[in-house]
Amino acid sequence: MEELVVKTDNLILKTGEYRLDNSSVVLNTLNIKIEVNSNCYILLDNLSNIKELNIDILEGSQVKLSMMFDKELNDIKININVYKYSSLEGYIADFSINKLDLNCLVNLKEEGATCYFKLASLSANKDDKNISISVNHLTSKTYGKVDNYGVCKDLGKLLFAGTSFIVNGAVKSKTEQNAKIMVFDEASNAIAKPILKIDENDIEASHAAVVGKINDEHLFYLTSRGISVAEAKELITFGYLKPILVGFNDEKTKEYISSLIERRM
């Protein structure tokens, strides 16, 4: 994987695998342009210095954008434009601490643009996190799906927002938003509110929100096999957050995220 040192705030990428971390970025705004017909994997490895990230995915490109955070972040804005017949797969493994305001907006600008976004977030130890992933369907035949999974415990606060917006004329578009949060204790605060804004009839749209505690039957099943309550909770939580690992190509990052989940739980 190519390590990128960014000296300009405008980066142009072609097909390849790239990794950026705090040491490679000096600016807190970063603009990335993916050239036409490229196939990219971009890993933002704990890029906590950055405040604004703008990405343009030009025609006919496929981009897998994977982000992992485990430090303090505060605010981060991500704007992504997806052009004709291009696709974005976005993954965020959020284990940042303290306060977080993450705002991600994906514009599906031209026909055939698609976006799949998956996020796993842990809010613990009085963390206060607002996470919003929105998708704008600006033209016909665009496809968007967002899956947000969260675990909230030890006085943590977690809000999943995000709007899927289909404009008038964006016929045959399809959009889906799912937000699920597992809450460990009553003192934690979790809200999931996926919103659909639809201005066109000839489309498909769905959304789902679930906030709840660990299922007692699941806990009984695991403990009836001799597994302690603490370990059972860990297994269930791990199962909740672990699917984010598919978003990361290299074993080292996968292992790091797995160990993070284990440590934080």
Next chain:
Amino acid sequence: MSVLKITNLHASVDGKEILKGVNLTISEGETIALLGPNGHGKSTLFNVIMGHPKYEVTEGSIFFDDVDLLKLPTDERSKLGLFLGMQLPSEIPGVINADFLKAAVNARREKPISTYNFYKLLDKATKELKMPFDLATRSLNEGFSGGEKKRNEILQLELLEPKIALLDEIDSGLDVDAMQVVADVIKKEQQQGRGFLVISHYARLYDLISPTRAVVMINGRIVVDGGPEVFKRIDQTGYEFIKTELGIEIEKEEQDMNKVSIGSCAVKEAIK
């Protein structure tokens, strides 16, 4: 030899008493058929033995050798050597079956089993149960067919080596071949001296695993405790003899009916 002794056990769920004074003793090496009509407390008894949080024990005791089970959390009961093969095993998304099985195996070992040895063990057990190995790498029971779930229960029985296993309708959802496979494993475990308390509504499983005793649970109590002839008789003639010979009225299973049914009249009924 370990003995599970249940004395005058009363238990309720949501304030409704289900078990009304159960007395039953089972030793390692025995296989007992637990019979009785639906809704008379068989599954409740199993759940209470394992410590399901939904059930409240109001009276009586359960001892496993000299250990008071009612004072122990569920995981400790399992580690003592009890196993519950469930009628409807939970589907737990995201929890990989193999990770779960390994955690359960490790829970009863001082040193964790090595990954290599664990997979060797798992490979042998899945082959014996004619289970596709990929079931081990999937989410626990999620998307498993009824038969696969039941085999997965028996797989756990094999890996966890309990002293006494409680099997709740382990044969439902199994086709004839799968039933034979499951029965073969139970027979093998019987030879190793394990005890079994088995609920089934079909004589077929009992024919295959040859229980040493049969007990019948009616109205939340054990009312018959006899030899294998009991389940043969029930299979042929049903529970009628309980009433005619023992004079016990069999309570009908209560059907919880909605106060109102769908329709225009129901709306009026609901408004009242």
